[in-house]
Amino acid sequence: MDLLSEVIRTVRVGCATGRVIRQSGPTGVRFPAFDGSGIHILLRGSCWLITEDEEPVALRPGDVVLTSSGAAHGLSRVPHPLADLPLVDMRPIPPAPGPFDFEFLCGCYQLQHGHAPQYLRVLPDLIAVSPDYTAHPELRVLVDLLKADRSGGAQMGAGATLPALLDLILVHVLRQWHEQHGTDGWPGSRDPAIAAALREIHERPEQPWTVDRLSGVAGLPRTAFTRRFTAVVGRPPMSYLIGWRLSRGARLLRETDAPLSAIARQVGYANEFAFSGAFSREYGISPGRFRAGPGADPAPAHGRDAVSGSR
Template structure:
């Protein structure tokens, strides 16, 4: 099971956003908790990653902060209490061109409906990565491209933004995995479970049942259910439903296919059955989910009146 690819497929359901934040003589910023996945890349200056419960972590240019499930955190030029930082606010505000001594790039997929899958929730709430840019010069190129893309008003950003976010997330997750070791990533080495996952992923339209999956995996039903749940964190049918609806959500976001077509593509006999299951999982109808705006921004400003961001 390629969990890096699973992460990217999952986060694409969210709304992509990006912003360059520049500051001078500021008090830093606090990023409230949100549902989704995001990162910061330090471009200029040094700072500290601030959390509520852990010691501050020093960061330098090139370092990456990654949150798999949108945990609250802050960035500040000196160690401090998280609660003392002004909150970052949302808004389509480009970075000011004035003098600044601290700059960082933000990228995010904001998940407005549904919840993070088990393999994302199993990761640490905040991860710091110091990429080897000499070995991975393309990561620096991707960072420059994303920084330029979100700082201007060039046509085509709706297409380039998610592509750049995906590529940066892939490389950062690979680096984190290499630095932490294989045990840090919630993979499964169980060949029976891996076979079942592959079958679900490759053919979600098939009318799978626990009996069919266990038979294909070559295990008794009870043993298969126990091993699958232990490895993945969810029972087989719960995982199958989540996978189908996640794929349906991506098709709603990325294609103009009819609801009936999407329903059949992900294994539901009718659009009404798909709509009911989708509403239970995401809290909104497929139509409302599809109509939601596809853009999102992170502002470099603080709350009104703080005046700390350039």
């Protein structure tokens, strides 16, 4: 199974938003924490990536910032405390005309229910990548297409084009990050025992896995396996298994018209009742209402700071 593709398909159940933003003056904009994942691509000018706890990071045209699991951050022409930056307006409006100091593309998947996949949550909160556009000219094409798509505000077909372009750009950025850090598969994991257990979970979530069975796959005693798995992945084995099963179930609910009983079996639940109970606890909504989509289930106020695109 292609883990990266599965992760991208999982975040795709969120609501895709994006726009081109232009900023002038010494300050910039603040993006509050949100449930989901997103990207910024600096098009022109220079600015600083601002976070709550880390030193500011200088960005140049072409640099990409990945918000892997929605951490609060900001972009500013000069360094400022994050709290001093004004909140961003993520409505799909055309960029402001006139002179500006820097211009960037912003796109994200906002998850109204559930959380970003654990794969993304174990990455650094914010990742700045300087892509090699010469080696990967297709990325430049994708950026240009996304800019054209977002520069005119809401457009016919945006519901299809925006998620497709975000998918492809996220894949390129994550690939490049893995290449730069010499990792393959689960972020930061070079533990073959844990990699073996993860592979079984990802490829066969329908199996009746227990900690004992997974520790056998890893070739480790139960206690040692649980300790090492939790250290690498960030969650205990059974907690991770449940999260993976339910995220796959969420994707199948949105992408297929398979009966609930069939989806339950595909992701390791004995029947639709067991799946529905677990899904409702994790996502805060029944599988049927989740499948119906955002239009049938009014979203909560747009996150903690009531800004579209924020947690």
